[in-house]
Amino acid sequence: MADLSYCAKQIRDFDNDRFLASLFADDAVREDLFALYAFNLEVARTRERVSEPMLGQIRLQWWRELIEAPPSGRALDSHELLPALADNGWLSRTDPLTGDPVLLALIDAWAGSIDPGQGTSSAPASVLAELAIGHLHPDASASDVQRAKSIVTRGDRPAGHDVGAGLNPRIWPAILHVAAQRKDGEQAVGVTARLWLLGAMLTQRLP
Secondary structure, three states: OOOOOHHHHHHHHHOHHHHHHHOOOOHHHHHHHHHHHHHHHHHHHHHHHOOOHHHHHHHHHHHHHHHHOOHHHOOHHHOOOHHHHHHOOOOOOEOOOOOOEOHHHHHHHHHHHHOOOOOOOOOHHHHHHHHHHHHHOOOOOHHHHHHHHHHHOOOOOOOOOOEOOOOOHHHHHHOHHHHHEOOOOOEOOHHHHHHHHHHHHHHOOEO
């Protein structure tokens, strides 16, 4: 644990459910997830750190400009997250349909959560799940992606223990953190959270 990267430590300390879920991802992509989740954490904090929506939008615009800047003009030393985002490919990844940097979708989702008149109405958790799934399983079917996003945003939590059944195993590290949040609202922590996540991963069922 002492050798964890900056991003991994941030997720371990402030988004532990996703940290535990990411441990089930392949070694080759785990650090990529940590960088993505650390960026989400940083952007999410914008809402907590500002007293007025306009101040939050200014901060998000600062991030937009950094991400949209050409590599030659991008000041990677302006925030400790930027080198990790660059090293793990997130700054160069673009939407195949629009050509926009994929991280802009996450910024816009958080902008909409700060001020409904700005950004998009997409839930940040849904956008984050889609980015993670796209990295873990680029060939995932549209139906599987939509189903996984619905699970993450709590829209698909029926009674029983078959939630998530049939989803490709490669997708699971992107949704597994939900296993620490029972349908009845109980939140697992510590050893209990680890056991719940392990059980969900082994059975590929969410409680």
